[in-house]
Amino acid sequence: MAKRIDVSGLNAYYGSFLAIEDISMTVEPRSVTAFIGPSGCGKSTFLRTLNRMHEVTPGGRVEGKVMLDEENLYGAGIDPVAVRREVGMVFQRPNPFPTMSVYDNVAAGLRLNGKHKKSELDDVVEKSLKGANLWNEVKDRLNKPGSGLSGGQQQRLCIARAIAVEPNVLLMDEPCSALDPISTLAIEDLIGELKEQFTIVIVTHNMQQAARVSDRTAFFNLAAVGQPGKLIELDDTERIFSNPSVQATEDYISGRFG
Ligand SMILES: Nc1ncnc2c1ncn2[C@@H]1O[C@H](COP(=O)(O)OP(=O)(O)OP(=O)(O)O)[C@@H](O)[C@H]1O
Numbered sequence: 001m002a003k004r005i006d007v008s009g010l011n012a013y014y015g016s017f018l019a020i021e022d023i024s025m026t027v028e029p030r031s032v033t034a035f036i037g038p039s040g041c042g043k044s045t046f047l048r049t050l051n052r053m054h055e056v057t058p059g060g061r062v063e064g065k066v067m068l069d070e071e072n073l074y075g076a077g078i079d080p081v082a083v084r085r086e087v088g089m090v091f092q093r094p095n096p097f098p099t100m101s102v103y104d105n106v107a108a109g110l111r112l113n114g115k116h117k118k119s120e121l122d123d124v125v126e127k128s129l130k131g132a133n134l135w136n137e138v139k140d141r142l143n144k145p146g147s148g149l150s151g152g153q154q155q156r157l158c159i160a161r162a163i164a165v166e167p168n169v170l171l172m173d174e175p176c177s178a179l180d181p182i183s184t185l186a187i188e189d190l191i192g193e194l195k196e197q198f199t200i201v202i203v204t205h206n207m208q209q210a211a212r213v214s215d216r217t218a219f220f221n222l223a224a225v226g227q228p229g230k231l232i233e234l235d236d237t238e239r240i241f242s243n244p245s246v247q248a249t250e251d252y253i254s255g256r257f258g
């Protein structure tokens, strides 16, 4: 079930360094929001605060609120491991578990959650691989290592692994940056299908990609190196790319800096 993300007054630190400052935004369920902005402005950092991964980094600290529907992910008594199950993540480099088969990669999260019945796992593995548009390419090699797939296939395998545990939110940090154009389009199509079910946030440096896949676009920027990144503007993607409200957004999307 897709949930609404509602962030308010969020700061994230590495030790004493304030990396992102006072971020507030809402991401609607069953929509795709793209994060854009120059390198170092805190897109990945902010993304990782949305599933409590930021605090895994030594010195990583978060202030503020992230509501997932009615629940504050930073509230007392919240289990970060449960949060990470609910808010799935796909990384820039495809990272299938190298020693595991295609099947076991997809089933790994389910097994962690205590599901072991073969018939049940078979069903979810097939459904997830179909959901990730990978089934036809791997159905005859489910027991071969996941690391033997092409880069684009590995990335779809990672998406299958992420959706197998039925998260409510899917975070993607430059999921296509290591892929060829055809695999990239396959992933973009897939994102369009997945948003029927999930709330999706994608970080991308590719403006065309942001324009193609997202409903809303958030532009982040920093005043200078060493300054914290801030959310400059969040609006409908069409508007951000045609008629943004802030000059810095206009400059960035038209390639004048960044
Ligand atoms: N593990 C870390 N320890 C200390 N500082 C970090 C760490 N990771 C990131 N930072 C700093 O936090 C700031 C934001 O980094 P972040 O990786 O979130 O930027 P980004 O927008 O994702 O950049 P890119 O587009 O290059 O991926 C940068 O100044 C970066 O140097």
Ligand SMILES: [Mg+2]
Residues within 6 Å of the ligand: 043, 044, 045, 173, 203
């Ligand atoms: Mg990044």
